[in-house]
């Protein structure tokens with residue numbers, strides 16, 4: 012029966028161990044602890060530009076399926092990232108992991124359920140731990156470089172609750188649900204690969 016009242020809770024539970032690994036990611040931790048300079052933050056923001064361009068283009072092209080139903084223009088990040096990068100001295104080239112992530116997203120424009128898993132992983136993350144990351148980066152590198160982390164949304168918790176309610180009301184059948192959970196694991200893996208590629212670069216330079 013195509014109804015999943017606790018889909019959002021199960022999505023969170025299914026991805027939480029991947030989440031804990033992501034939150035402990037060496038590159039991100041180093042950046043937040045102040046062990047990496049602004050050059051590394053500019054590298055990260057440059058990856059975000061490529062990833063969010065691909066994500067937002069795919070969502071816009073995905074018709075009226077699950078990804079579009081979860082979407083809200085207030086989530087869109089490309090303009091904010093461009094502003095941050097202007098303050099940081101302009102974008103630099105993406106790593107191969109970022110190019111692969113963007114290609115994965117572009118290929119999902121025709122699969123709104125799998126695309127929704129990426130939508131969830133990026134934007135709910137930005138609205139959650141991203142807020143903590145943004146405040147730390149803002150203290151270190153200045154507010155003009157961290158628009159990415161600021162949303163024109165009054166009540167982030169209420170917004171996240173509505174987002175979860177939309178997931179619960181989506182009425183996915185079990186095959187679609189499995190696809191969503193499967194793709195969320197891929198979304199975390201893709202994000203981790205980007206951070207690992209930046210950590211590798213940092214190790215080469217260090």
Ligand code: HEM
Pocket residue numbers: 019022023030033034035039131132133135136137139140141143144171198199202203
């Ligand atoms: C320093 C790094 C991070 C910290 C401290 C952190 C912290 C948190 C916290 C406290 C929550 C729960 C918020 C709530 O229940 O409202 C959360 C949720 C979330 N985070 Fe993170 N996070 C970090 C990194 C990441 C990364 C790198 C990703 C994605 C690649 C991510 C994706 C998510 C998602 C999707 C949720 C929503 C889970 C749900 O309620 O379904 N986080 N994060």
